[in-house]
Amino acid sequence: MVGGGPAGSSAARAAAGLGLRVVLLEMARHPRYKACGGALSEQARFYLDFSLPQEVVDAEVCSLRVSFGRKSIVHDAGRRLSTMITRSAFDHLLLEKAAEAGADVLTGRRVRRVREADGAAVADAGEELRGSFVLIAEGYRGRLMRSVRPDLPDERGFCLVAEVAGRCQFPGLDIQFGGADMGYGWIFPHRHFLSVGIGGLASRLADPKTALEVFLRSNNLSFSGRLHGHPIPLAGPSMKLVKGRMILAGDAAGFVDPFTGEGIAYAIRSGQLAARTVAEALADGISLDSYRHLCWSEFGSDLRFSLFMTRLMHRHPQRLFPLFIDHPELLERYLKIPGSQTGYRDFLTYLAWRLPGLLIRRWNDCR
Numbered sequence: 001m002v003g004g005g006p007a008g009s010s011a012a013r014a015a016a017g018l019g020l021r022v023v024l025l026e027m028a029r030h031p032r033y034k035a036c037g038g039a040l041s042e043q044a045r046f047y048l049d050f051s052l053p054q055e056v057v058d059a060e061v062c063s064l065r066v067s068f069g070r071k072s073i074v075h076d077a078g079r080r081l082s083t084m085i086t087r088s089a090f091d092h093l094l095l096e097k098a099a100e101a102g103a104d105v106l107t108g109r110r111v112r113r114v115r116e117a118d119g120a121a122v123a124d125a126g127e128e129l130r131g132s133f134v135l136i137a138e139g140y141r142g143r144l145m146r147s148v149r150p151d152l153p154d155e156r157g158f159c160l161v162a163e164v165a166g167r168c169q170f171p172g173l174d175i176q177f178g179g180a181d182m183g184y185g186w187i188f189p190h191r192h193f194l195s196v197g198i199g200g201l202a203s204r205l206a207d208p209k210t211a212l213e214v215f216l217r218s219n220n221l222s223f224s225g226r227l228h229g230h231p232i233p234l235a236g237p238s239m240k241l242v243k244g245r246m247i248l249a250g251d252a253a254g255f256v257d258p259f260t261g262e263g264i265a266y267a268i269r270s271g272q273l274a275a276r277t278v279a280e281a282l283a284d285g286i287s288l289d290s291y292r293h294l295c296w297s298e299f300g301s302d303l304r305f306s307l308f309m310t311r312l313m314h315r316h317p318q319r320l321f322p323l324f325i326d327h328p329e330l331l332e333r334y335l336k337i338p339g340s341q342t343g344y345r346d347f348l349t350y351l352a353w354r355l356p357g358l359l360i361r362r363w364n365d366c367r
Contacts, residue, residue, distance in 0.1 A: 001103075002111045002123060002144060004030065006264050007137035007250025009094035010047075011271030016102035018279040025109045025125050027138070030095050034087035035161045035228035037188050037195045039173060041082060041338040044265035047272070056093055058084040058191040063172030066331060068321040074170075075331055081339070082173060084190050114144050114246060121245040133278050133288070137249045137271060140231050145252040149240040157183060157232035157261060159199030160208040162216070162223045168194050176215075177321050181205070182234065182314045183261070185215045196221060199232065199261050234258045236307040237300045242288040249274045255295070257303060258310040262338070266303070270295055305344035323358050330354075 001008045001015075004026030012024040038058070045052070060083050063076045099105045106125075113124040114134050121134035136144045146152070167189070168174065174187040183200025196219075198205075198212050205211060208229060216223055238254040241247065249255070250267035257263065277291040292300075313320050324331045333350060336342040 001025065001135045001137065002114065003137035003139065003142070003250070003252075004028070004095050004098075004105070004107065005034070005091055005137060005139060005250060005267065006094055007252075007255075007267035007271040008135065009091070009098045009271070010268045011135050011137065011249060011275045012098035012103040012105070013094070013101045014272045014275035015278060016098065018275060020275070020279055020282070022098075022103040023129060023131065024095075024098060024103050024105045025111050025123065025129070026095070026105070026107045027110045029107050031088040031092040033228065034091060035159065035197075035230045036087045037161065037186050037197055038085050038087055038090075038190060039082040039188055039262070040085050040090070041262060041265050042080065043338055043340040044268060045083060046340055047265055047268040050097065052083065052085075053093070056085055056089050058086060059189055060084070061172045061189065063170075064331075064335070065170050065172060065174045066324060067174075067176040068178050068317070068325060071322055071325045073325040073328060073331060074172075075328060075335070077332075077335060079339075081335065084188060086190060111138075111144060114147050116244050116246070132282060133245045133247060135247050135249055135271070135274050135278075136252050137267070138252060140233050140251040140254075140256075142252060145248055148243040148246050148248050149238050153233075153235035154203075155235045156202050157199055157234040157258075158202040158205055158208060158229060159183075159197055159232060159261065160212045160227055160229040161195060161197035162212065162225065162227055163190075164194040164196050164216075164221050164223050165192075166194060166221075178317065182258075182310060187219060187221075194221070196223070201234065202231065232256055232261050232263075234307075234310070236304050237295070239292075241292045241295065245288075247274050247278070247288055247291060253295070255299070255303065258307045259313070259344075260338070266299055269299065273298070302343040302345060305348055309344055309348055323355075327358060 001012045001024040012022045015022045065074045109125045111123050111125045120130045123129045176185045181201045181204035185198045188195040233254040233256050249270040255266035273294045280286045
């Protein structure tokens, strides 16, 4: 395994639990900082096969405020919408769980190259490590994934995050659309800080730092520390997940919701599915190609519908975003997606039946 984030750690834990010998190579020393809003979805918690210890949980939020321009709506779900976690602590926990399951976890080990040689997968990490297969889960910033998918799509996102001292006036998830093309700004509450950030289409965020400074000022917030950013795959899941003895998981595979930018749930699950596929391949000689079918049937197809919705919403933002504010039932229905109660395909079908009438009503109201 290359990469000790949610995908790599989950794969290592699952593979070790299946009786495989696993070596996980992580470039950084843990705990390490990870730029992220830190909103763990109910879907991600569902995929975890253990309960989160309270020391990792910053807060559990049940409310959401969504804004577009001067319009906003507050939705109190009456149930947990998201669990706020600090990624350094959460990722370190997952790495410890992998080690407890029996994986050999080696941190501070940069893998420079992966390849196949003499019927084995070889990782060059200062010394050559050989195994039956290698899982590449180093995120979207890494270069090793090009061993499997050499041609990356031009469409990608970028987010910039600041940790701001203090407490926010609104205790839930504060999401503000309109400030970034194919993206949004956010203010999320944590135990000792606020996660404030912006994310959007990288090609339209010419100056992310200035955009974040404007967002901070517009919310009466100030920040003087270090900013952290990272790229986000926005083109949907890759069709190239396997090449020979190499397999991709998490962000490296494009498993990120293009509409929200959320990838932790898909990282965890793709790592688990990768471990299962490798175990079956070793036991029964099943092709690794079955991994793509598993991922596609469980969430990959739905991420394609998320991409369609993302492009639709951001192509007609002035018409479509206000509908979610003017008609709370749309927002309530949408929130069933991160809660694992429905998917983007079903939501878009629901929206398609109602969209013409909602647009006509909105047009009449504006006359």
